[in-house]
Amino acid sequence: MRLAVLADVHGNLAAFEAALAAARAAAPDLLVVAGDVVNGAPDSRACWALARAEADVLLRGNHERYAFDRGTPAGDPAWTGPRFRPLDWTARELDGLLDELRAVPIAATIEPDVRVMHATATDDATSLFPWSVDAELEAAFAGLGAALNVRAHNHLPWQRPLADGRQVVSVGAVGLSLVGRTEAQWAVFTRRGAGWHVAHRSERYDVAATVRRFHESGYLDVAGPVGELFLREVATGTHHLVPFFRFERAWRREQPPFADEDAALAAAVDAYLGRR
Ligand SMILES: [Mn+2]
Known part of the structure; x- marks a missing residue:
């Protein structure tokens, strides 16, 4: 059994295509896209369409929520203000798709012992880092999740055990790497006996193509x-x-x-x- 997990695409189509090609080459039994497909780089609509077409399991993140709750009573008024202008572009890109985004879950059990989520099992925006204190990590998964909990959201690849032996694995970002290198990050999980082996992967991609999209799409205006x-x-x-x-x-x-x-x-x- 092999699982490919891709997350945090953030509208970066060239990066998404590169990660998808590598993930497909790994011949996974299930390909999971774990949220924040949209918002950030210009190509939210194309990335969402590709995620719908390619993912066996599709989850949403906080950035999908920013798009569909923006301007509604559920949304923060700040999301329509100057700091969230990129979201104006994203909402325009996603015209007609917001109900579809809203219908997507933030977590899913994909094997009896594997739960995949954007941030935590019950929340799409809780930040956890390699340096988070144990109490914070334990609180986020107390009574929740599975033997293997796969999350994304903070754009850093890492893994840590919980006190009861369960595992938390965070996958890096496909479209918005923040590790000092421009690369498309994802992860592949392979069942080994009673547990799972995780390989954090990173792919080179055509960064210049994405940079051109910022300049040529009208996004920056x-x-x-x-x-x-x-x-x-x-x-x-x-x-x-x-x-x-x-x-x-x-x-x-x-x-x-x-x-x-x-x-x-x-x-x-x-x-x-x-x-x-
Ligand atoms: Mn996120």
């Missing part, structure tokens, strides 16, 4: 300054959104008032990128 930060993350394989928001908090304290939030954000991104 809609997504604005935060869209530029997504472009930086894709192009470099390093964090820019979290460092920017940290930078911005300090930077804003030194600035005069701005005419509006779009202007403030544009100036902050310019300052962060060293353009003024």
Whole structure:
């Protein structure tokens, strides 16, 4: 029994195609796409269509939820504001598909001893890292999940045992690698006796093709300054959104008032990128 798990595509079609080709070559019994297929890079619609066509099991993540809850009472009002302009592009891309996204689960039991999820078994946005304290990891899986729990969401490949011997494996990101290299990451699980062997995999892909899509699709005109930060993350394989928001908090304290939030954000991104 072999399982391929791909997650966190974030609209990066060239990366998704490369990871899918490698996953297919591994001849898995089941191919799972574990959420955050959309939002970030420009090609959310094409990535969603490819996920629907190729995945034996399709899960959604928090970024699908941002798209379908945006502008509804369930959504955060911030999701329609300047910081979420990339989501304007994504929502436009996904026109007519939002009910379909909403209908997809965040977790699934795919073998009696294997549960796959976007973040945790009951939540699509809980962050867990290799350096998370044991109590945090235990709390996220207390009474939940399976012998093998496969998650994604934080764009880092790692694995840790729980105190009771169950395993938590986090898979890296297909479309938004944040490990300092531009690569499409996924994982393959092979049953070995009573347990599972995991191999974290990474593929080279045509990063320049994805960068061109940012410039040629019209995305940057809609997504604005935060869209530029997504472009930086894709192009470099390093964090820019979290460092920017940290930078911005300090930077804003030194600035005069701005005419509006779009202007403030544009100036902050310019300052962060060293353009003024
Ligand atoms: Mn996520």
